[in-house]
Amino acid sequence: MHWADVIAERLAAQGDSHVVATGITPSGPIHVGNMREVLTADLVVRACERIGVDAELIYIADTADPLRKVYPFLKEEEYEQHVGKALATLPSPDGDGSYSDYFLTPFFSALDDLGVEYRVVDSHEAYLEGKYTQSVKTAINNKVKIRDIISEVSQRPLDDDWFPYNPTDENGNMHGLKVTNCDWPWVEWVAEDGRTGRTNIEKGGGKLPWRLDWPARWDWLDITFEGYGKDHSSAGGSWDTGQHLAPIFGSDPPMGMMYEWIYLKGKGAMASSKGNTVSGKELLDIVPPEIMRYLITRVKPSKHIDFDPGEGLILLADEYERLEQRYHTKLNKIVHKSLGESSRKEQQLIDEARKFELAQGIRSGTDFDSSLGISFSHLSTLCQIKSQNEDLLTSLARTHGVDVNQPDKRLIDRVKRMRNWVDSEWFPDNARIQLADSIKSADFTSDELKFLQMFSQLIANSEWVEDSLLTTIRETTSNSELEPRQAFTTLYRALLNRDRGPKLAALLVELGQNNVTSLLDQLS
RNA sequence: GGGCCUGUGGCUCAGUCAGGUGGAGCGACGGACUUUUAAUCCGUUGGUCGCGGGUUCGAACCCCGUCAGGCCCGCCA
Numbered sequence: 001m002h003w004a005d006v007i008a009e010r011l012a013a014q015g016d017s018h019v020v021a022t023g024i025t026p027s028g029p030i031h032v033g034n035m036r037e038v039l040t041a042d043l044v045v046r047a048c049e050r051i052g053v054d055a056e057l058i059y060i061a062d063t064a065d066p067l068r069k070v071y072p073f074l075k076e077e078e079y080e081q082h083v084g085k086a087l088a089t090l091p092s093p094d095g096d097g098s099y100s101d102y103f104l105t106p107f108f109s110a111l112d113d114l115g116v117e118y119r120v121v122d123s124h125e126a127y128l129e130g131k132y133t134q135s136v137k138t139a140i141n142n143k144v145k146i147r148d149i150i151s152e153v154s155q156r157p158l159d160d161d162w163f164p165y166n167p168t169d170e171n172g173n174m175h176g177l178k179v180t181n182c183d184w185p186w187v188e189w190v191a192e193d194g195r196t197g198r199t200n201i202e203k204g205g206g207k208l209p210w211r212l213d214w215p216a217r218w219d220w221l222d223i224t225f226e227g228y229g230k231d232h233s234s235a236g237g238s239w240d241t242g243q244h245l246a247p248i249f250g251s252d253p254p255m256g257m258m259y260e261w262i263y264l265k266g267k268g269a270m271a272s273s274k275g276n277t278v279s280g281k282e283l284l285d286i287v288p289p290e291i292m293r294y295l296i297t298r299v300k301p302s303k304h305i306d307f308d309p310g311e312g313l314i315l316l317a318d319e320y321e322r323l324e325q326r327y328h329t330k331l332n333k334i335v336h337k338s339l340g341e342s343s344r345k346e347q348q349l350i351d352e353a354r355k356f357e358l359a360q361g362i363r364s365g366t367d368f369d370s371s372l373g374i375s376f377s378h379l380s381t382l383c384q385i386k387s388q389n390e391d392l393l394t395s396l397a398r399t400h401g402v403d404v405n406q407p408d409k410r411l412i413d414r415v416k417r418m419r420n421w422v423d424s425e426w427f428p429d430n431a432r433i434q435l436a437d438s439i440k441s442a443d444f445t446s447d448e449l450k451f452l453q454m455f456s457q458l459i460a461n462s463e464w465v466e467d468s469l470l471t472t473i474r475e476t477t478s479n480s481e482l483e484p485r486q487a488f489t490t491l492y493r494a495l496l497n498r499d500r501g502p503k504l505a506a507l508l509v510e511l512g513q514n515n516v517t518s519l520l521d522q523l524s
Numbered sequence: 525g526g527g528c529c530u531g532u533g534g535c536u537c538a539g540u541c542a543g544g545u546g547g548a549g550c551g552a553c554g555g556a557c558u559u560u561u562a563a564u565c566c567g568u569u570g571g572u573c574g575c576g577g578g579u580u581c582g583a584a585c586c587c588c589g590u591c592a593g594g595c596c597c598g599c600c601a
Contacts, residue, residue: 030601232601235528259601260594261601488559
């Protein structure tokens, strides 16, 4: 059974209507690691829908969070004055709109591409609109109790002057303020430099600290399920304290599920602050949404993912393509059964089917009843040797029965993204078709050399189009001492430093006559 | 100091909550096809389930211990 279905069944046992929450702070580009949280939640929602349980996904944009520091991608001189202020109140890096919107816009666009349906709750607005007011009042009224709980559960005693609300100063800054008095709805504060002031809680003059904000929103949004990153999961962490604080705000804590992080292969955890990220948008530029979803559906949330945007991603995409084929020929006929009613082998097949179904952009079923049957690695080759889509389709018509006049829309979409991929920094070198820099006679036997020299002379006069080149290749091959297979291998080694490669005539056309002949001339 | 997650064929993962003859995909190997678009199809191989104890008729699974990797206990997926 797929993990999302397991969660859905557990939720169903608790009630027939659920609110699934997910929250990300838009302090920087929202990367693939962040996307795991939202997609995980989306899968739970979809699994609920499958068994007839009502579920809504809420995305909470933590726009009330302060800018913690000047990140490497920000201009120091422009943003140092803004550290400590709510993200929603800051200027955008491109000068247009708010800071948070700047990062949220591409994120929402990625979510739309991924087929995620969600309601946005903007935390800054929520504070301004007084949605948190009741919770803040509760927190202040229970200050001592809350302080004791946090101190005890987190094993970290809070100061006696700790106050369960972070006000903002006259500039909107919330760093370094201490609350000196509270006369509802006003809180009085003193800054580190001695400035004093007061702010109105009911008008959004600050926010709850994270450990309180979380259980507070569980209450006012009636959240029943939430996934959380592993950083929140240890004893004494915010999930833990939240469990103990939720009753104070008047509700049961939601069902939770920890998920692991996504690492950039060889570079550690994705973190905007370190600059080693792939944003959701960047990924969707190079692979279709279902591949990104599949990255998440294929592994349990407790597994960390070593994400490799190069060769590993091609393998992942090809794995998806094969799964799609298996789905349409076999897996879709498998009947869903619950755990007790089927063998483990059956369960594994159901699991595979669900990995595929949950990867779909559409919410149930699939858009197509067959796979394309064209691997991404094959497409990556074609995109490199066929710069025109027309030529590419003609080629696929011959090899894969593609209808040139009415190509599958998935194909066009994949080709578009593959071309981006090939042009991007992520495309792996070993998949890149590249003419060898130099060539050495010593690397070839005398028969092979003779063959290459003959070939070199003939193509020098050949018209540089596929048909003529093909004829030349055939003639050279049949006049040489080499077996056809060996002849091809020799040519690939000479041109690409590899034993195999894309169909030779097309490859030569793409490499260009001058480049090829000047390379082969090095042998004479 | 305390806690969480992960460890299963060369690789990526199911299976652990409900103990009952260890699974899948990829790779590798072999065959078919082919004067090769890094192919495609078919078949085969491959594992003392990190390690050591315990419970049990029976343990990958439960319990205790231990090792390794990752992370947390300000803020932050």
